[in-house]
Amino acid sequence: MRRLLSHALPAFLLAATFLAAVPVAAQAAKDKRNAAVRGGISYATRADAMQFADEVAARRGLDPAWVRATIGNARQLPNVPRLMLPAPSGTPKNWQVYRSRFIDPVRIAAGVRFWRDNAATLARAEATYGVPPEIIVGIVGVETIYGRNMGSFRVIDALATLAFDFPEAHPRAAERQAFFRGELESFLSTESRTAENPLVPLGSYAGAMGMPQFMPSSIAKYAVDFDGDGRIDLVHNPADVIGSVASYFKGFGWQPGVAPVFPVSFDPTRLQKQVLLAPDIVPTFSADAFVAGGALLQGEALRHPGLLALIELQNGYEPPSYVAGTKNFYVITRYNWSSYYAMSVIELGREVRTAMEQ
Structure with missing residues (x-):
């Protein structure tokens, strides 16, 4: 994940700001690359991938050589496609087991620290977008334990793998593959406007990034520079994370003051x-x-x-x-289409709020 700058800034200022930050972050970026999950076969050898690169370049007005080189440097992640397959038919769901994965003392304690450290920003997000602190705290806690686990897959590898090698056994394979092709295109479009290396960002095996695990299209639509420093950073900047999660929920119709x-x-x-x-x-x-x-x-x-x-x-x-x-419960499921996920977000937020009041 990299810092994303406000699109309102002139192109030369974007480049200057990013280039100024590169030396400072060089060692950290190198360390991240060394820790990344390694892919296998390069997509440079795939005709379908190179054809897609040319189509994206034409649609988005990008440099075809840059798009080809970026996708060509992506590598297939052999184990990722199977992770996208649903559980075998007949596998019983268990809310209590699911809940126990996310509602635990470690996550609650981390949530209390996150809330206390960012209380003013959480209050401002609620005033601006109508989303209460416990929902934002619940999302960031469930997704990454407040930044502790943001993923170790190169985003370009994950998105390319799911764009070109999505498992055919999935019941909605065509639809999901089209989704990930759109996410790969969005990622390339955003990266083309920065001075950073598109091969560096890390995320989940599905290509989600940062503390809130935003997909590239969500970054483009909903991420905000909530502290006004001229850049959007969903990896290191809790203010941008908080504002962006609240912006996301408002974008999907969150109703202030309504219990989920x-x-x-x-x-x-x-x-x-x-x-x-x-x-x-x-x-x-x-x-x-x-x-x-x-x-x-x-x-x-x-x-x-x-x-x-x-x-x-x-x-x-x-x-x-x-x-x-309510409608707000449905809005939470726009983050992850699962009632179990939504209830985990709600209940983690409640538990953190209760711990805050003790």
């Missing part, structure tokens, strides 16, 4: 569970319709003016857990 979930129980004599579960995580039912379907709500939930979704969290062979999800 409400408790729910059931009236077995009237319960139409399959009807309530049919829309999955998409908020569909008014509070009145929810109650008419046999779901029991209390207090604020009964007065909620928006739509609700019944969220089921399976617990292996034990009975599932349920909550009523």
